[in-house]
Amino acid sequence: xxxxxxxxxxxxxxxxxxxxxxxxxxxxxxxxxxxxxxxxxxxxxxxxxxxxxxxxxxxxxxxxxxxxxxxxxxxxxxxxxxxxxxxxxxxxxxxxxxxxxxxxxxxxxxxxxxxxxxxxxxxxxxxxxxxxxxxxxxxx
Amino acid sequence: xxxxxxxxxxxxxxxxxxxxxxxxxxxxxxxxxxxxxxxxxxxxxxxxxxxxxxxxxxxxxxxxxxxxxxxxxxxxxxxxxxxxxxxxxxxxxxxxxxxxxxxxxxxxxxxxxxxxxxxxxxxxxxxxxxxxxxxxxxxxxxxxxxxxxxxxxxxxxxxxxxxxxxxxxxxxxxxxxxxxxxxxxxxxxxxxxxxxxxxxxxxxxxxxxxxxxxxxxxxxxxxxxxxxxxxxxxxxxxxxxxxxxxxxxxxxxxxxxxxxxxxxxxxxxxxxxxxxxxxxxxxxxxxxxxxxxxxxxxxxxxxxxxxxxxxxxxxxxxxxxxxxxxxxxxxxxxxxxxxxxxxxxxxxxxxxxxxxxxxxxxxxxxxxxxxxxxxxxxxxxxxxxxxxxxxxxxxxxxxxxxxxxxxxxx
Numbered sequence: 001x002x003x004x005x006x007x008x009x010x011x012x013x014x015x016x017x018x019x020x021x022x023x024x025x026x027x028x029x030x031x032x033x034x035x036x037x038x039x040x041x042x043x044x045x046x047x048x049x050x051x052x053x054x055x056x057x058x059x060x061x062x063x064x065x066x067x068x069x070x071x072x073x074x075x076x077x078x079x080x081x082x083x084x085x086x087x088x089x090x091x092x093x094x095x096x097x098x099x100x101x102x103x104x105x106x107x108x109x110x111x112x113x114x115x116x117x118x119x120x121x122x123x124x125x126x127x128x129x130x131x132x133x134x135x136x137x138x139x140x
Numbered sequence: 141x142x143x144x145x146x147x148x149x150x151x152x153x154x155x156x157x158x159x160x161x162x163x164x165x166x167x168x169x170x171x172x173x174x175x176x177x178x179x180x181x182x183x184x185x186x187x188x189x190x191x192x193x194x195x196x197x198x199x200x201x202x203x204x205x206x207x208x209x210x211x212x213x214x215x216x217x218x219x220x221x222x223x224x225x226x227x228x229x230x231x232x233x234x235x236x237x238x239x240x241x242x243x244x245x246x247x248x249x250x251x252x253x254x255x256x257x258x259x260x261x262x263x264x265x266x267x268x269x270x271x272x273x274x275x276x277x278x279x280x281x282x283x284x285x286x287x288x289x290x291x292x293x294x295x296x297x298x299x300x301x302x303x304x305x306x307x308x309x310x311x312x313x314x315x316x317x318x319x320x321x322x323x324x325x326x327x328x329x330x331x332x333x334x335x336x337x338x339x340x341x342x343x344x345x346x347x348x349x350x351x352x353x354x355x356x357x358x359x360x361x362x363x364x365x366x367x368x369x370x371x372x373x374x375x376x377x378x379x380x381x382x383x384x385x386x387x388x389x390x391x392x393x394x395x396x397x398x399x400x401x402x403x404x405x406x407x408x409x410x411x412x413x414x415x416x417x418x419x420x421x422x423x424x425x426x427x428x429x430x431x432x433x434x435x436x437x438x439x440x441x442x443x444x445x446x447x448x449x450x451x452x453x454x455x456x457x458x459x460x461x462x463x464x465x466x467x468x469x470x471x472x473x474x475x476x477x478x479x480x481x482x483x484x485x486x487x488x489x490x491x492x493x494x495x496x497x498x499x500x501x502x503x504x505x506x507x508x509x510x511x512x513x514x515x516x517x518x519x520x521x522x523x524x525x526x527x528x529x530x531x532x533x534x535x536x537x538x539x540x541x542x543x544x545x546x547x548x549x550x
Contacts, residue, residue, distance in 0.1 A: 056489040056504040079489035080490045081490045081493050
């Protein structure tokens with residue numbers, strides 16, 4: 001996999017995409033479309049150890065460290081909006097260096113693009129746990 | 141009249157719930173998550189705030205005026221609950237921290253007299269609160285869990301219940317109304333069957349207490365729990381009813397102040413029920429709020445109120461009929477105002493999240509009923525549940541928002 005641009009420039013690219021969308025419905029639609037475009041995982045990836053538990057929706061996350069101190073991530077969710085948000089997280093984090101993953105402020109970023117509820121500390125949404133797992137991989 | 145039926149004036153009810161005035165994401169709040177927790181009328185807010193402002197101290201512990209006043213208010217709440225459930229004695233009402241705590245208290249006490257192989261009968265539509273405490277007895281005391289199933293419409297399968305009950309059955313623990321399906325099983329008949337086998341009967345009334353008139357003596361429940369925060373009262377308190385002789389036969393659950401008779405360096409003797417089970421400072425303000433909530437509920441024509449909620453349920457059901465790929469879970473002829481559904485191609489989490497943007501609060505998830513979800517073949521469902529303050533217009537907003545969600549997710 002080729003080296004991605006820095007997280008900050010990917011984040012600003014996504015912010016720009018969302019800036020064009022002026023109401024929540026358009027933003028949600030964009031997220032849903034990203035969810036639909038998320039590359040499907042292989043059956044084997046849906047293994048129990050890759051599952052991030054949520055009450056309402058499930059998330060799966062696979063982390064693959066590379067030789068040059070970067071981490072590739074793949075993921076999926078059974079819910080569409082969460083899939084879209086997973087897609088955003090993967091776009092931001094996959095292929096990045098551990099220290100860049102650790103220092104990126106995802107909470108502020110999601111607030112900036114108008115979906116601050118994406119990372120609320122509630123058990124219904126596997127995304128918060130997914131982010132925690134991404135950060136744990138980076139800290140390992 | 142707007143959204144009401146018979147003598148029931150929904151606008152007069154709504155006016156008593158300040159929270160219903162607020163907006164969510166710029167839309168009027170439509171609160172359909174009542175089976176999880178109901179909103180609170182001004183009377184409850186005033187009772188709790190009023191106690192804190194004017195008449196508050198610890199209970200059962202003082203001779204001063206405020207202690208006496210607060211103790212009287214706390215014990216008055218117990219009498220209100222007694223009347224609400226038609227219990228024979230005030231001493232049969234225990235205040236716990238939650239309905240879940242009440243079930244754990246009973247289960248832990250019964251567990252100590254179980255022999256390995258003794259059986260506990262449950263239905264597969266129980267909430268985790270009425271499953272996990274019994275699993276603990278399986279783990280700790282070698283109890284065996286036996287399960288009663290459901291018929292196709294989500295009714296309790298009485299034949300499978302009868303088959304599950306046997307000479308080794310020590311407990312039947314059964315919901316009085318499913319938090320997912322809305323099913324109201326014939327708990328009286330179920331209790332008869334269990335009692336005939338010599339078992340004790342615990343009824344989980346968390347949904348029923350909010351939705352129907354409960355008479356623990358007609359049901360002949362040995363234990364009955366309910367969650368006051370679902371009956372328009374506060375969180376932080378649960379009610380456990382137990383027949384006095386049953387409670388008296390249970391050992392203490394927690395140790396501490398208030399639950400003892402005497403304490404020496406070598407020995408302790410325990411207080412009688414209900415105080416034996418109320419170790420430590422109890423939820424005083426919550427009990428006062430609970431008393432106010434039940435008094436408020438007693439002031440509502442409950443039959444007309446129930447008809448109103450069921451009319452909302454049927455209106456929502458009718459509105460959903462046109463939607464392709466919809467499955468309604470739970471269509472028992474005996475059910476309460478709970479509408480749980482799945483929509484093909486739309487995850488419940490997505491539906492709930494989009495509805496939230498329309499100001500509509502519904503629940504998405506497994507509803508703490510994973511065995512039931514497994515039975516239904518789903519991991520999650522969406523649920524709209526109706527309360528006295530909901531209106532027909534709100535149901536229409538919900539259906540409209542649902543159709544929008546469907547379009548977005550298609």
